[in-house]
Amino acid sequence: MATHTFKVNGETVTVEAGDTERVLWVLRDLLGVRGPKYGCGINVCKACTSHINGKAFNPCAVQVKDLTEDDEVTTIEGLPATVGKDLHPMQEAWLEYDVAQCGYCQPGQIMAAVAKVNQARSEGKEIDDSVLDEIRNVCRCGTYFRIREAIAAGAAKM
Numbered sequence: 001m002a003t004h005t006f007k008v009n010g011e012t013v014t015v016e017a018g019d020t021e022r023v024l025w026v027l028r029d030l031l032g033v034r035g036p037k038y039g040c041g042i043n044v045c046k047a048c049t050s051h052i053n054g055k056a057f058n059p060c061a062v063q064v065k066d067l068t069e070d071d072e073v074t075t076i077e078g079l080p081a082t083v084g085k086d087l088h089p090m091q092e093a094w095l096e097y098d099v100a101q102c103g104y105c106q107p108g109q110i111m112a113a114v115a116k117v118n119q120a121r122s123e124g125k126e127i128d129d130s131v132l133d134e135i136r137n138v139c140r141c142g143t144y145f146r147i148r149e150a151i152a153a154g155a156a157k158m
């Protein structure tokens, strides 16, 4: 066990965990932050997608020892605060388009969508199909068409 300090959703946290403990389990089991979902644990399904320093990452594939005190992890729970509202525009679009079916993949889908829109804009790209094709989050319920409609609507309000 070792002590690890980093930021989660705007707060500095310190946890006791083995160096190789994956950040997903630190979030879910030690910190009670359960928005990031467990699907595969091997960086494939993307159900755990969250942000690190504003960029999408998959905490199931990152060891806690690789986080530093300056690293800011944002999960779906902390997304609204990044825009100072009760809901992020992408979450509002998700509701408007009634995207979720079982819902399991949806926190990761929204976090991936926000990161991808921000990344594309920082690179001067339009939010088109080629950009959206880069999102690899799996939805076993097949909500992909509604996801794309919602991303377009959410991006327009970001």
Ligand code: FES
Binding pocket: 037, 038, 039, 040, 041, 042, 043, 044, 045, 046, 047, 048, 049, 058, 059, 060, 061
């Ligand atoms: S649980 Fe993290 S990518 Fe599948």
Ligand code: FES
Binding pocket: 100, 101, 102, 103, 104, 105, 106, 138, 139, 140, 141, 142, 143
């Ligand atoms: S809504 Fe069920 S897995 Fe995506």
